[in-house]
Amino acid sequence: MISARARILLLLLVVMTAALAAVAGTTRSILLRDLEHRVDRLLAQETREFASLYERGVDPETSRPFTDPERLLTVFLERQYADPDEELLGLVRQRDGPKQLVQPRDLTMSQPLENDGAGRRAIFESGDRTGSLDRPSGEVRWAKVGIGAKEEPDAAAFVVAIHTEREREQVSDVFVIMLMISAMALVVVCAIGWAVAGRILAPVRLVGQTAAQLTEQDLTRRIPVRGRADRDETAALAATFNAMLDRLERAFAAQREFVDDAGHELRTPITIVRGHLELMGEDPAEREETLRLVTDELDRMTRIVEDLLLLAKAERPDFVEPEPVQLAELTADVFVKARTLGERDWELSEVAEGEMRLDPQRVTQAMVQLAQNAVQHTAPGGRIRIGSRTAEGHVELYVADSGPGIPPQDADLIFERFRRGTARRGSRGGGAGLGLAIVKAIAEGHRGHVELSPTEGGGATFTLILQEGL
Structure with missing residues (x-):
């Protein structure tokens, strides 16, 4: 070859x-x-x-x-x-x-x-x-x-x-001289062409060498970028390859963390189920209580698996299926569904008008998840506000509660998978810590993001900012 x-x-x-x-x-x-x-x-x-x-x-x-x-x-x-x-x-x-x-x-x-x-x-x-x-x-x-x-x-x-x-x-004679000069020129061109081709292809060889040295355990190698990527094709190739390595490194790191956290979260209910089954006696009341605990842990594992599958699907291009949606109708539907989550002082504070291309099911799922979190962090009778508003080029849907709020050190942590914040670590009844990660994935699927801000008077406000033009 x-x-x-x-x-x-x-x-x-x-x-x-x-x-x-x-x-x-x-x-x-x-x-x-x-x-x-x-x-x-x-x-x-x-x-x-x-x-x-x-x-x-x-x-x-x-x-x-x-x-x-x-x-x-x-x-x-x-x-x-x-x-x-x-x-x-x-x-x-x-x-x-x-x-x-x-x-x-x-x-x-x-x-x-x-x-x-x-x-x-x-x-x-x-x-x-x-x-x-x-x-x-x-x-x-x-x-x-x-x-x-x-x-x-x-x-x-x-x-x-x-x-x-x-x-x-x-x-x-002139023709022969020209042929001789041409032959010498070809020799010079060969030498120059060989050197220039080697220099041009050097980044390509470096890409191949770097790719051959990459392993799942070591994704830290990068190719030096010489020149401006917007003017030099070889610099653009090196920059693109480095960006791909950055994505791979983040993906492998997230995968390792995901596997570790998932194994830890699933190991706990399995241990609980096994322990109760091993200690279960002949007493009917004890059996009934054991079955109730086992069923509860199995249900929790089922929810964790379903959430994991949902997050895995978030990487697919068909995770979000946008369609024209009336914002006022969507906000009203979310409010009606959220009110059934608990006895709270629910308030529909404002409603956006107009139409926008969104995935109504995913947006409703994210808003209901935020409302569920608000219910968990407020006492019965606590105030929870739901609303929507439009801004230039995007729409904002928010859930504001009157709970204790989110500590500043947890502002970024709570959106990661299997992370529940310092205030709720060790709380088994609070879920696996996948809810806000799902909300973040839904927002990013709409080319948007989630913002966390303190509620006036105390509490936390989660805002979905979704972009138009999907």
Whole structure:
């Protein structure tokens, strides 16, 4: 299996190779095209100059128009100077082949037409005015202007020939140099790409190493975040992974605490049941009392299990099923149900108007739980107020009692599972300490929270703050 670093480098090499090859090939094509255009311009220029002399020129010796093709060619060639890769020839038809007239000069090409009788003959006898010769030494581009009278229109010809092999070799040399430079560039790109890919993938490797070293007993390792997570993808990856580890650590800690507390809470009623059953005698009254105590403990275990299942369901997305609810009707229903919990001075203090998307069953369950807690902390005849009000973007439902209130050190503790506060520790009849944890879960399921504040005149006020827009 190829590593991600190698795949990145391979892809970079493929792209760079294709790009450099395209650049080199395009450059070679442009240079060859420019060479062709320059040769065409030179051929056209030379033939136009000769045609002008042929049509309008005069012999410098006689001051009359040229009548002899050989004299015309001689005069013209004496006045010209050919470029290094250019040949200017005058050809006159004879029985044994065209007679050649050339300007005497040093030739630089490897195989000039001056020494190539077959090539001269092919050009002279060609019916075309321009063309090319492909020879082992290279291509020769030529153009000619025929000279003659009506009875013999091609008695002679002026020929300009350009040898392109040297310039084509220069183009090939440039192409080879570009390929060599491209090869060196690829080597440099490979080295840089390997280092850059390693640096980019370093956080990913660190994530893998950290994940491999994590255990349920040690979730404390974190990845260093270098850079801003909102601008750097690798920093964002490290920050996201660290946030996931934070959640996992909290979840495992909560799970361990949950298991410990649940085991402790369930162990107590089981011990009580076993002890009473082991000590139960033959007396019918004693049996009846034992059965009553056992039944009471079993009912308490059943309530603990049901509450645990409810809290476990709070982690699911369908824990809250919102629907449009009339707040006034919901508040009135909660008040009617709460009044049956005990003989207290119940008061419906205020009622919110309007509609909001809530889960009416979960909200009612939370409010009834808060009312039950208020009943447990107030004496018969004590005052308990229930109400609701709307604020910007949320609704508040509250239960206020006139009991002893909540000590400040217990304000956060009471919402944790199996925690009942310092004032009620050791009280077996007060429940397992899951009620307020359920209320908190219901509030958070509505993207809200629970607030605890002192009641004016004494007591505690619990307020459900639920957000709109579910």
